[in-house]
Amino acid sequence: MTATTPVEDVVDQPLGVYTRPRGGNGWRDWVTTVDHKKIGILYGVAALFFFVVGGIEALLIRLQLATPNGTVLGADMYNQVFTMHGVTMIFLAAMPLSAAFANYLIPLQIGARDVAFPRLNALSFWVFLAGGIVLNLSWVLGGAPDGGWFGYAPNTGIVFSPSPGMDFYALGLQITGVASLMSSINLTVTILNMRAPGMTLFRMPVFTWMMLVTQLLLVFAMPVIAVALFLLAFSRLFGARFFDPSVGGDALLWQHLFWIFGHPEVYILILPSFGIISEVIPTFSRKPIFGYPFMVFSGIAIGFMGWGVWAHHMFVSGIGPISVAAFSLSTMFIAVPTGVKILNWMATMWGGRIKFSAPMLFAVGVVSMFTIGGLSGVTHAISPADTQQTDTYYIVAHFHYVIFGGIIFGLFAGLYFWWPKVFGHMLSDLIGKVNFWVMLVGFNLTFGPMHVLGLQGMSRRIDSYSPGFGFELWNMVSTIGSFLIALSIAIFVVNVIMSAMRARGQAPCGPDPWDARSLEWLTPNPTPVHNFDEVPVVESLDEFWHRKYGTDDDGRVVRVATAEEVCEDGSAVGVHLPSPSFWPIVFASGLPFIALGLIFNLWLTVPGGLLVVMAIYAWIFEPVDDPDAAHGDHDDHGGDEVTADTTEEAPVV
Amino acid sequence: MIPKILRGTGLTALVAGLLTFLTGCAADAELDTLNPQGPSARSIDNLFDPVFYVAVVVFIFVFAGTFIIWWRFRDDHSDEEFPHQFHGDTRLELAWTIVPTLILVVISVFTLITLRGLNETEANAVTIEVDGAVTQWEPEVVVVGQQWWWEFRYYLNGLDGVDLTDARHLPPADIVTANQMVIPAGEEIELAITSRDVIHSFWIPALNGKKDAAPGRVHPWKLEADEPGVYFGQCTEFCGLSHSRMRMQVVAVTPDDFSAWVAEQLQPAVEPQAAAAQRGMEIYQSQCARCHVVDGFNDGSGADLVANAAPNLTHLMSRTTYAGGIFNMYEPNGSLDRTQLEAWLRDSPAEKPAYAEGRRGMPAMGLDEGQIDDVVAYLTTLGRAPALDIIAATEVE
Secondary structure (H helix, E strand, O other): OHHHOOHHHEOOOOOOOOOOEOOOOOHHHHHHOOOHHHHHHHHHHHHHHHHHHHHHHHHHHHHHHOOOOOOOOOHHHHHHHHHHHHHHHHHHHHHHHHHHHHHHHHHHHOOOOOOOOHHHHHHHHHHHHHHHHHHHHOOOOOOOOOOOOOOOOOOOOOOOOOOOHHHHHHHHHHHHHHHHHHHHHHHHHHHHHOOOOOOOHHHOOHHHHHHHHHHHHHHHHHHHHHHHHHHHHHHHHHOOOOOOHHHOOOHHHHHHHHHHHHHHHHHHHHHHHHHHHHHHHHHHHOOOOOOHHHHHHHHHHHHHHHHHOHHHHHOOOOOOHHHHHHHHHHHHHOHHHHHHHHHHHHHHHOOOOEOOOHHHHHHHHHHHHHHHHHHHHHHHHOHHHHHHHOOEHHHHHHHHHHHHHHHHHHHHHHHHHHHHHHHOOOOOHHHHHHHHHHHHHHHHHHHHHHHHHHHOOOEOOOOOOOOOOOOHHHHHHHHHHHHHHHHHHHHHHHHHHHHHHHHOOOOOOOOOOOOOOOHHHHOOOOOOOOOOOOOOOOOOOOHHHHHHEEEOOOOOEEEOOOHHHHOOOOOOOOOOOOOOOOHHHHHHHHHHHHHHHHHOOHHHHHHHHHHHHHHHHHHHHOOOOOOOOOOOOOOOOOOOOOOOOOOOOOOOO | OHHHHHHOHHHHHHHHHHHHHHHHOOOOOOOOOOOOOOHHHHHHHHHHHHHHHHHHHHHHHHHHHHHHHHHHHEOOOOOOOOOOOOOOOHHHHHHHHHHHHHHHHHHHHHHHHHHHHHHOOOOOOEEEEEOOEEEEEOOEEEEEEEOOEEEEEEOOOOOOOOOOOOHHHOOOOOEEEEOEEEEEOOOOEEEEEEEOOOOEEEOOOOOOOOEEEOEOOOEEEEEOOOOOEEEEEEOOOOOOOOHHHOEEEEEEEOHHHHHHHHHHHOOOOOOOOOHHHHHHHHHHHHHHOOOOEEOOOEOOOOOOOOOOOOOEOOOHHHOOEEOOOOEEOEOOOOOEOHHHHHHHHHOHHHHOOOEHHHOEOOOOOOOOHHHHHHHHHHHOOOOOOOOHHHHHHHOOO
């Protein structure tokens, strides 16, 4: 194994057969890292890359539909592009961007040094990336998937979709699903077991709570889509006929499996965003979150009820009227916990002294835009109306108000909010505000008209439409809006580049740029590799804020300590940390070969399988840790000398 | 708070204006979902409209709140005092849990009532008079979707004993037509919807919501048109390459006209007399009859296609559209649109994307111009053009 191991990075290891790489600053450090913060950044970079890819696909869709009888793409290419737009945005952009926040922030918010299984965390990322690469290889290896992200059988069968596209869909998504499943188990264990002393469940920030619900949804939802994708892969590759009614299969089997996964998936996407803005809104309103227990329990309620609404995607699929009635009711009432959240956010802002910085603007954007998506959701929870609306642009409008208005705006709020935490410098707030307003206008111009188009009867997933149905005007408006969204993303990229250039050579920004509330801000910006100099002891919800503020005799809030006094300086040395590993990326690199082998030539699965098996063996046999890495030099389990009296000095390391 | 807002007349006007805006700009929208022309669609619209009003009220409530917060609570640096730190208010939170729940309970009651109505059937027998013989027809139409067109099958003796489980091998029907379903106006028509290949969805927005057509399954649904007229539809379940080019129409006619239509459709084709049409018939026999059916000439024992069926052409000329309802057969003045028909016969995959090589869709037949003229001559002998007002009403553009 030493052949693949650069000698200068290796410490002689008597304990095991395999040596572990040492951290550095080059690319080798990034591919071997098990640091949850670096993995979070990797997730973020990959997700934003795929977000741009999916955005380009969206622009192509809008160009094709800008005018009647569009000829930009043609029917076949259009079907591939809209399929990949959905797959990319959901599985390769929104989910991993949430994973970026989860990875980076959960250990920090609960006062931990890392996640429970650091190598598994790295494996999750590399496997996700492998899945994303497999999915997008389809563009150059015979055609992208053309059956829609929902992939309804039997249209995805080999007869009706003879290109290898749907094979890439079945296998690529299977791989990303494995990544999500591993990551969700890892983060669930982390949240339940790795909390700092005093960090009870009900002292966890709402973000961590929403992430916990999300991870539990993933743990139960991913196996369902895994089963569905196996059935599809076996149908296409090995002649199985699970969805073929002529031999006793059932076309609706796929729909049930897909949506039992697919509807919890909606909450998997939205709850992280809810968590993000539940951190942003109190911070910028300078008030605690209104009704913390209600916020937590409404999130849990959404998590449970989310399992009982899947067939609202199937009101016209031919399920009987009793099923339709039951799912209609359950769908209506899931609006209640969601509405509670909206009103609680507004109550959090009410009476505050609100700073409308860029993160807050995006967060308020979620509250208002998601409300529109939620309300249109109620208009098709009433199933008779849904028989008119389903599979029209009214639905496209609805779920973009949920996914873009509710999720993308929330993720951008998070990007602006935690950027200084991650990179040690602020993004320009002025450019950020411009970014927000351009995105808000572009978003509403793009998706607002789709409500009208849908009510006028424009079907979804049509590559062209004839003039004379009243679709011309609003499609053109929508296309113009989509380019405004693209402009807003360009503004964000400019902001990232300009802010980084301005920060070059400058000292990092202060420790607490937003006057924040939760524990991650106790560490300096950017976060040192070991997170906390001393694991904090938690006394209350909003621990960090309570260390800065107390109340005087009249009950008024007074500052008792500056951020500099409260925050750690990151100077601890020799903290015992998990060692990097080569094997996650080696494991993940085998998977594309297996996928391509199953599609094109089974022999290709041999090198892929060998890589995977080798990585598993090496993973097991590599030494548990570097025995010289200063274990025991530093007391990182302490904290008993730290009390939670907010007047106390910053913990001395 | 909400009821008080509801009482405001200005708001009612605003909401009414919004709906008028939505529907008003849809004056030329044949697929408009807010313009019901039959009892089922009307009952859906009567449910949707009030819920839409409620949603608009909540929308205004939330947006007004957001703007008030924006204006009242933004940090204007006038006061460095920290705001009052309140953590919640259980009564308030219970209120905004219970009030939306109650609103939704009311909505759900009306939803269930509407849902029950949509699933009840009360079809009356339709009297059909053919050549003096009177038939009582239980108005049931079998709707069969396939890539990328619709077939409508009429069994005049009812569907009892008609086995629909295998849509690729259906029992012979009295009338088989494509893309345009002809029904008597003012009568409730029962539909039995199925598919020969992938899942499609049958949708005539002016008459009722949609219902999927799935292989191996027969889904009951119903339609009723108040008045004679032509009602447009579009396949709404993604069904592959030409999903956007899979359209259909319901042509509702008076009971008398319906009897006349049935009588005409029951006639088999007769052999043409003109020489060009004779030559066209021979080409039909050698090329087209592999898939298509003309009653009285070749039977429908199976087509060389995945779906095992192609449109029945016996009364082709009685239909005003073809190729999945995307082309007009006639000019608005009633004359044949010969240019489009010839282009279709010359190279149909260029006119409408299809996977002919995968036996899905019509291939290019490789006919020369003379042969195309002959085939057109033959096709124009198949059936009789409908009334001019129907031709005008079915114009796609």
